[in-house]
Structure formats: C-alpha cells, structure tokens
Amino acid sequence: MTLFGSEIVGRPLDEVDTPALVIDADAMERNIARMAAFFAERPAKLRPHAKTHKSPIIAHKQLEAGAVGITCAKLGEAEALVEGGIKDILIANQIVGPVKIARLVRLARHANLAVAVDDLDNARQISEAAVAAGSTVRVLVEVNVGMNRCGVEPGAPAVELAQRVASLPGLHFFGLQGYEGHLVGVPDRAERERRVREAMAPLIETRRMIEAAGIPVEVVSGGGTGTFDITSTIEGFDEVQAGSYVFMDAWYRQVEGPDTAFEPALFLWSTIVSRPAPDRAVGDIGLKTATPKHGLPTAFGIEGVETLSLSEEHVKLRVEGEARSLRPGDKIRFVPGHVCTTVNLHDCYVVVRGGIVEAVWPVAARGRAT
Amino acid sequence: MTLFGSEIVGRPLDEVDTPALVIDADAMERNIARMAAFFAERPAKLRPHAKTHKSPIIAHKQLEAGAVGITCAKLGEAEALVEGGIKDILIANQIVGPVKIARLVRLARHANLAVAVDDLDNARQISEAAVAAGSTVRVLVEVNVGMNRCGVEPGAPAVELAQRVASLPGLHFFGLQGYEGHLVGVPDRAERERRVREAMAPLIETRRMIEAAGIPVEVVSGGGTGTFDITSTIEGFDEVQAGSYVFMDAWYRQVEGPDTAFEPALFLWSTIVSRPAPDRAVGDIGLKTATPKHGLPTAFGIEGVETLSLSEEHVKLRVEGEARSLRPGDKIRFVPGHVCTTVNLHDCYVVVRGGIVEAVWPVAARGRAT
Numbered sequence: 001m002t003l004f005g006s007e008i009v010g011r012p013l014d015e016v017d018t019p020a021l022v023i024d025a026d027a028m029e030r031n032i033a034r035m036a037a038f039f040a041e042r043p044a045k046l047r048p049h050a051k052t053h054k055s056p057i058i059a060h061k062q063l064e065a066g067a068v069g070i071t072c073a074k075l076g077e078a079e080a081l082v083e084g085g086i087k088d089i090l091i092a093n094q095i096v097g098p099v100k101i102a103r104l105v106r107l108a109r110h111a112n113l114a115v116a117v118d119d120l121d122n123a124r125q126i127s128e129a130a131v132a133a134g135s136t137v138r139v140l141v142e143v144n145v146g147m148n149r150c151g152v153e154p155g156a157p158a159v160e161l162a163q164r165v166a167s168l169p170g171l172h173f174f175g176l177q178g179y180e181g182h183l184v185g186v187p188d189r190a191e192r193e194r195r196v197r198e199a200m201a202p203l204i205e206t207r208r209m210i211e212a213a214g215i216p217v218e219v220v221s222g223g224g225t226g227t228f229d230i231t232s233t234i235e236g237f238d239e240v241q242a243g244s245y246v247f248m249d250a251w252y253r254q255v256e257g258p259d260t261a262f263e264p265a266l267f268l269w270s271t272i273v274s275r276p277a278p279d280r281a282v283g284d285i286g287l288k289t290a291t292p293k294h295g296l297p298t299a300f301g302i303e304g305v306e307t308l309s310l311s312e313e314h315v316k317l318r319v320e321g322e323a324r325s326l327r328p329g330d331k332i333r334f335v336p337g338h339v340c341t342t343v344n345l346h347d348c349y350v351v352v353r354g355g356i357v358e359a360v361w362p363v364a365a366r367g368r369a370t
Numbered sequence: 371m372t373l374f375g376s377e378i379v380g381r382p383l384d385e386v387d388t389p390a391l392v393i394d395a396d397a398m399e400r401n402i403a404r405m406a407a408f409f410a411e412r413p414a415k416l417r418p419h420a421k422t423h424k425s426p427i428i429a430h431k432q433l434e435a436g437a438v439g440i441t442c443a444k445l446g447e448a449e450a451l452v453e454g455g456i457k458d459i460l461i462a463n464q465i466v467g468p469v470k471i472a473r474l475v476r477l478a479r480h481a482n483l484a485v486a487v488d489d490l491d492n493a494r495q496i497s498e499a500a501v502a503a504g505s506t507v508r509v510l511v512e513v514n515v516g517m518n519r520c521g522v523e524p525g526a527p528a529v530e531l532a533q534r535v536a537s538l539p540g541l542h543f544f545g546l547q548g549y550e551g552h553l554v555g556v557p558d559r560a561e562r563e564r565r566v567r568e569a570m571a572p573l574i575e576t577r578r579m580i581e582a583a584g585i586p587v588e589v590v591s592g593g594g595t596g597t598f599d600i601t602s603t604i605e606g607f608d609e610v611q612a613g614s615y616v617f618m619d620a621w622y623r624q625v626e627g628p629d630t631a632f633e634p635a636l637f638l639w640s641t642i643v644s645r646p647a648p649d650r651a652v653g654d655i656g657l658k659t660a661t662p663k664h665g666l667p668t669a670f671g672i673e674g675v676e677t678l679s680l681s682e683e684h685v686k687l688r689v690e691g692e693a694r695s696l697r698p699g700d701k702i703r704f705v706p707g708h709v710c711t712t713v714n715l716h717d718c719y720v721v722v723r724g725g726i727v728e729a730v731w732p733v734a735a736r737g738r739a740t
Contacts, residue, residue, distance in 0.1 A: 017467065017469040017470060017740055018467075018740065019739050019740060020740075051682065051683075073682065073683045074683060093643070093683060093684075094643040094644055094698070096641055096642075096643045096654070096698050096699050097387065097388075097641055097699050099387040100387065118644055118646055119644065119645070119698050121697075121698065121699075122698055122699075144646060148647075148650065148686075149644075149646075149652055149681070149684055149686055150643070150644040150646055150652050150684070151644075151646055152646060153646075181681065271466055271467055272466075273463070273464040273466045273520070274464055274488055274489065274519075274520040274521075275489070276488055276514060276519075276520055276521055276522060276523075277518075280518065282519055282520050284466070287661070287663060287711050288711065288714045288739055289739045291657070292663075293657060293662075311519070311551065312421065312443065312710060312711065313421075313443045313444065313463060314463075314519055314520070316518075316519055327491075328464070328466050328489050328491065328492055329466050329467050329492075340682060341657050341658065341682065344658045344715070345714070345715075345737075345739075346737070346739075347737045367715075367716070367717045369389050369658055369659045369683075369715075369716075370387055370388065370389060370390075
C-alpha cells in the first residue's frame, strides 16, 4: 500500500506526514554524477546495486549517467527492474530450486540476465530450464574472497566449475564474482586497501587460469561503496557493484571519512510525539521504519539532538540547547544508519527538491524477497 | 505485493517457495486458547497487541476466544483493523499532528477507539477535531512507569492531565496506561515480578488519586507477553496488552523459560542456497526477511544447525552431523528471534496445518507506519 498519494506533489515537505522516507533529489543526482565521473576515466565500470533503492527510475538515472548495467540481490528485484524497463541485470546471488529457476529462465526472455553460481548441480538445473524455455542466462562463477559466505574456493575449484558452466547449453559463461563484504567497512583506509588487494589477488589469478584454459572471462565483478575506489583500480577487475553511494548513509560516511565524495540524500522524516522531560524527546520512527544495522539514525539539520535508542515504534532522543524548544508535532530529519535495510521497510519515496515535493515513487522491489 | 497466491492452498508446504512467513495454525490456535484460559479466571482482561500479527483475521480469533478488544501501535494499523471489522481498538501511542488527528477522529465514526495521551495541547487538538467530526475518542493518560520513554510522571502530573482530559468535549477519559517495556525481558522470574510490582505501584496509586478526585477510571492498561502473569494479578490493573504470545519467539521463550505455556507458531521457511564447505551452509533469509532484534533466527526441527550471522539476504549456518547432508535446494524452518519486527517485513502469511497450506493471509497492516 502506498501511504502517500500524488496530492502531496507540489506541497512543502513540512506538510508531509510522518514517518516518511524522503529523497533529496538534488543530493541524489549529485551522488550519481560524482560516481559516474569517477568511473568515466577508468577501465573498470560501474554496475550499481539496486538492492539499495529497489527502484527502476533511479536505476535508469544511473544507467543514463554511464553505468553498464544494474546489479540486484533477488530474483524478485530483477522482475521489478525488468517491469521498469531495465535490460541488463546481474542477480549477484544463487538462484536455487525449480520454482525460481522457472521464473529466471522466463524472465531472461525479457532482459539480458546474469546470475551467480557456486554449485554444479544448480548450474545444470538452470541450463536445462533455459534450454527448455529457449533463453540464455549469463553465469558468473562466485568465488570466495575471504568473506566465507557463498562461493567456491579460488584456483582449481573455480576453474573447474567455470569449465563445466562454459560447456552447458543455455548458459553463457560470463566471468567471476568475488564480494569482499568482510572488508567494505574496515575503518582505516590504508589497511582496507591492503586487505582488499590481498583478497582479490586469488580472484584475479583464477581469472588468468581460466583464460589460460581457453575460456574468455568477460567480467570480474564485486565491490561496494566502501571499496569502489580500490577494486576499480585492480587490473583484471571489470565491474563494481556499489549501491549505497546513491543515498549514502551514516555508516558509510563514517567509513569513508570527511573526504567522502558523497552526501546524505535519503532521510527519515519524523514527528516529535512526546516531550515528557526537559532533556527527553520521542520521535515516531522506530524499528519498523528504520534499522539499527550499522548504527542508529542520526538527526540532521538540527543541533543538540542525540539518538539514544530505537524501539519498535519510537526513537528516544536526548535534547540540549536550542533543541529543547522541540514540541510534540514538530518534525525533524534523520540520516539512516544503513540505507539498504531502511529502504526495505518503506512502500514509497517522497522525492523533494528545494523543500517542495516533486514526486512520490514506489519502492518497486520492496518485499520482493523471493 | 502479495508474493504467494491462492494456487498454493491445498499443496504441501514443501512445495512453497522461500523465503516465506509460515503460521502453524494448530500451534497458533493453541496459544490463543491457552492465553484465553489464563484470563478467563481473572478480573484483569486481555487486549491483545496486534502490532505482532497486523492481521484482522487473527484479531477476530483472539476476540472470539474472549479478549475484550485489540491493541495496536499505529493509526494506520487501527485503520487496517477497522477495515477488517474490528470494533474496539486501543492505539497505545500518541497520535500527533493535524493530519493524523483528522484521520483519528473520522476513524472513530467506524469503531470505538482509544488513544494514549501525555500532553495537554495534544489532548486539546484531538478534542477540537473530534467535536468538529462529531465523534468521541477515549483517552488513556500515559504514565511513565520507569521505561523513561513517553508518559507523564505518576502522581500529581498524571492526575492533573486526567482532570483536564475529563473536562474536554469529544474526549472520554478512559483511564491510564503504563508500559513496563524495560522489564518484560528481565531474565529472573522472581526479580521480574518484584520489579514489575514496584514499577506499577505508583500507577495504581495514581488511579486511586484520580478516583478520589471524583473521576472514574475504567481501565488501567499495560503489560506484555513477558509480564502478563504478573500485571494481571495486580489489583487495579485491568487490561493486559500482550502480543507476542500468539506466535511466540525465540527471545520470549528464553525469557519465560522451559515452563512457558506457549509454543512457536511462526516460522521462516528458507532454502539452502549454498554449501560451499563441509561445515558451512547458507540460507536465503536475511535482514530483509528477518530481524536480529532479540537474537538470530534459530533452526527448528533439525539437529546440528547453528545460526552464525544474518546479512542482508543470507543466513550463514554451521552444520554438523546429519545436517551435513543438506544440499542447495533443501528447505528448513527457522523460529524468528523476534516475531513483531519479522512479521513487519512480509506481505503475507502462508498458513499451514498438518503440513498442507490452508490459506494465504495478507499481513494487512504491514507498512502502515503512519
């Protein structure tokens, strides 16, 4: 259910009820342009991760700025993107089981899909279904680069799986994926760079082994907002799956430090609902509209407001100085601790430019978890 | 968007794709019956909290078993409940600002509503709007019982606000609310009981003061699944807002200990998507389908599976013994760490009895955060 209708378009944000998920359109467009400018000069390309925004219109803006395609996490997200006209999509996870595989190979009739694989049986099942459906699915063999989640080990196991994938009908061996999710948040920039280069070396070496076996590797893919400026400079690394940069969040700003090129573009718009004590205020966002992953939401554009805790429907705040004048009914903005999981809780974006509502966009792939 | 259609009704759960939010109908009905039996013999009554299930059909089952009304957290939840035919609803939070107050007083034309208030200006605004809309809203004055979130202090401040509320047209002073959210999880039962009684004493004393001032107090309300058997025995405490008991979760089972009357009735149905190492498996639930609040989801009905971590789209598992035979495509159940925040991530329930899908129910109030 969309909570906000088009009747708020053209109205001041101040009139919009809360909680609301608000995009600062100017800031988002600057973030997209900055990341595009970074990649314009490099051999590596950007394939932005749509798990962050779950929105075809934002994906189109990223493509218009130069991205080579879109990444997503779930088959249901890919369906929402295809429905929104996106044509080149990497589903950066395993698609497992007959129900999903049937959807995958049929969706591939409407867009150029790629999928991650780390199991031969799974690859065979996709192959058989693709042949039956008359479609082709590109496959990235996922390699474990030290995160120890999914992925075959680099070297011989990955080479063997790549060879088998390359031989299966209905599949197009596309390349390798290695996601350094355990390193995107390493606080020290130099240490982060050293560890990312170390983690990716076996992935690049695996690429060379596959190529030496006579199989072309079109794409080596991975990376995130915390490491895009590292992975993109590694020779043999082709595509970077950064997502959060488009909205930026409190956590990644902390990781990237004061020199980050990106600015907060996504806000939680909240009403103060209680002022029970001089130093205490309570707002109407909570665990059902924000997430504590990577830290609590932080007040934006107002001094003297400290977030103490999030419960299901409340944020408890300590207020000092000018903020003590806050009264029930006053509204303030928060920067989410982590944008991806926060967006997933909302049905729509209220898009604002210069304080005026410009659009209401659905979070089209929200809840598309299958 | 509902991810599951009625075509799965009558099919085995094994055929249902994942991730899915599954209700064990027999277990849920037993939980409802057990709680109803507990309250049948007591002066205090049950007003179950619908923030847990967000579903009118489940609320109706609780009412049919003897509950005196339904509690909810948000005005949007109340709207969804009224749309589902629920007639007596306590919104256990402050409803603040002209947009929401306009909805509140109009919704009150269709159901008997009550709302929590801790601010005189807010009470006045509701009063004026109710008069203009020709409706009446019952008001519980919220009292701080030590959680230090919302609520006026017990004693004189609460009595004064109650007197003012009682004098305002369009409002019906209904009583007091005190929520001991800081105590529902105290691990030791005896200490929990001692502290709850201590916290509630000033609330009950406030009740007596208001009554002594000549104002009837119909209801003193509060409590949760962790304390229902304590608050319900306090003289002067009338209604208990327990919610989680209907599904139970890993956290409350830990709080209540091995003697809990309630059993897990809500599950996350998940597929193993990767088996990259002998002791490691990865499932397809994650932070977008489960929440880490109160602990990670735990595997159910299978030995040797330990949950290590949840990332956005993955659960990482350590597998031992028989569980090492798990292969990609196999499905297992998890008990959520916390049911309320988990339900909020899903669009529908797959309702199962004896392993066969009996119904698909919408999570009607999901996303109704305003």
